[in-house]
Amino acid sequence: MSIIGSYLRLAPAEFARALEEPGWVREFAREQAALEHRRDPSELRFHDTGKSWAALAHLLARRGLPTEPVHGGTPLPGDEDWGYGPPTLLAPDRVAAAVRELADLPFDTLAAGLTPADLAAAEVYPVRLWADDPSALDHLSAHYTDLLRYLTRTARYRHGLLIWYS
Template identity: 40%
Template sequence: MSMIGQYARVTAAELQRAVSDPEWALEMVGERMDEEADTEPEPAKARCLDIGTAWDALGFLLRRQGFPVDIVHGEEPLADAEDWGYGPPRCLTPERVRTAAEEMARLSAPSLTAGVAPDELAASKVYPAIVWERGEPLDHVGEHYAALQPFFRAAADEGDGMLIWLG
């Protein structure tokens, strides 16, 4: 089973409730994911998004760029939240989502992956290591980042926060 990076956009009120009632948040997110599984909305219209197994490579590349927001793991824990797959969810406040969206607008997917070879990710033990050890290109990492850009932009425009977890 692979570890998949998962995101859910939530209103400021939903984020506040999620922080105090993580069980409610898990149920709400599950319902949204089920609804969107049928319609597969484009990232700018989606309430939930996953970035597959690209999460660790994305985090590695963003740290190299000095990205100011942890859009891969989130920044604030949901107190008393149970494991949502591979640990409890974390969140980004609407303000941090806005900061991330502004920074993402300045950093294109090609710029993010430029000059980085798979062997560098393999040497750094970036998940999933076997992909990088085989020398596979970083194309899918750039594609997932490109999907996150409109997802975060739409969230920022609506004043939404974000729940983030590995499922």
């Protein structure tokens, strides 16, 4: 079984409600997932980083950048574990700040000097991927590009994020 990093864009009223009624957002996420196949690709509310979430956080941390775009910000108050810990919320202003910090940071710069063997040696999840797949950095680059695109769209809408691992 794999641990997947998952995201849901929340409009300001939804974000506020999630803070006030943490139990509500789980059902809301399920409802939104059911609607996702009907949305235009530019309007998708869900995103996932697959198994690359830990490596993305590692890359950001090694450059001294906040890992909030991967790990989230504030734990969802009073909510239970959704698979691998409780979900977190990233406020709209933090999403916008992350986009400003990452907008001019291409993957090649972010990962300069890094090899899959370095990720394996640092025991970054999933270690076997980095040890066994010579094209692993290509996959990681694609996930970084997709995440940055998703964060940019989220910031443009002035939305916040619900982030969880399952």
